[in-house]
Amino acid sequence: MEHISTTTLIVSLIVMVVISAYFSGSETGMMTLNRYRLRHLSRQGNRAAKRVEKLLQKPDRLISLVLIGNNLVNILASALGTIVGMRLYGDAGVAIATGILTFVVLVFAEVLPKTIAALYPEKVAFPSSVLLAPLQIIMMPLVWLLNMITRLLMRLVGIRADGAVSAALSKDELRTIVNESHSQISRRNQDMLLSVLDLEKVTVDDIMVPRNEIVGIDINGDWKSIQRQLTHSPHGRIVLYRESLDDSISMLRVREAWRLMTEKKEFTKESVLRAADEIYYIPEGTPLNVQLVKFQRNKKKVGLVVDEYGDIQGLVSVEDILEEIVGDFTTSMSPTLAEEVRPQNDGSVLIEGSANVRDLNKAFNWKMPEDEARTINGMILEALEEIPAPGTRVRIEQYDIDILDVQDNMIKQVRVMPVKPLRESVEG
Structure with a gap:
């Protein structure tokens, strides 16, 4: 060169x-x-x-x-x-x-x-x-x-190069992506997407209306009383049963009852029973993503949850599953979490015994056990294995819980003090 x-x-x-x-x-x-x-x-x-x-x-x-x-x-x-x-x-x-x-x-x-x-x-x-x-x-x-x-x-050296690496994302990886996309997706939409991903982790037992809160009508009761209940019912569907909820016979759409009332046809128990739909039963423990597909496939909007012995445990509707994704509807008759909790200045929270444990964990970023019981009342009874007296204090996981009110064998109100600082508050 x-x-x-x-x-x-x-x-x-x-x-x-x-x-x-x-x-x-x-x-x-x-x-x-x-x-x-x-x-x-x-x-x-x-x-x-x-x-x-x-x-x-x-x-x-x-x-x-x-x-x-x-x-x-x-x-x-x-x-x-x-x-x-x-x-x-x-x-x-x-x-x-x-x-x-x-x-x-x-x-x-x-x-x-x-x-x-x-x-x-x-x-x-x-x-x-x-x-x-x-x-x-x-x-x-x-x-x-x-x-x-x-x-x-x-x-x-024993390394094979023909194994293709999948580019598909796991649910946990997708959850991480959603969490980190706050600059592109609003917080509300993030919560909705994460709720969809969590549907398979939540079962109908977690969101169902418990048996004692199911609105039903004893079809063997007085006819005038039945008419009055149908006229003033705040719910869209009512369970019809004989004597006991365990002997449920059908599910009545209230608008069908109103239609019968306005028509010239005779409005009787027999006409009401004919207008009612067959009850759709849901096995307990069914994941929400599975149940949502079953509702769609069977063209149903509501069903009764039953255990392995066929006993009725609660009621679940399509609206309940949608609320798990998008949050409570304003038309819901049940109290919202914000109505059931009252954060205090000392860091504790006054909570109604009927408050849902899962909702509390999500709202306050807590980790209270939610596998065995749905409500605060159920969680405490599960831990103590007896009905406590007012003034009792119990520690569950990292939370000190004071029993404030007990009525009708149920815990009505408690005060919860996390051992760790409270990091989030309930949004009204």
């Missing part, structure tokens, strides 16, 4: 560094792209996204291509740098060129382009794919040979 001027060599060296920076930045940009955004852009018809997605379908080939190009230009740059150094400084120029070139390559061909590519992967990967796509075709024989040698060496 003696006939080549030093200036030409320096310019060539700079070009090599720029090409090295291109390969380094392209590799980082390609590998740090958001694959789900890339797939979205590709499906929308973005040509650059389609080109990049095609390159990433075979990441081993892409990496091999980038490494071949990067190493070739780096080796060539090293050789040119050595020649330039010797021309300018003699034998000492080898050491000088090595030090300067190492610094230049690290800063301008590695750290700087990779940092920029990591910060702006789309702006780097999309334009660079224009050159990488044809380069991959041109250098395919060399890339193929390199990959074959690599796979052979991997097999010699």
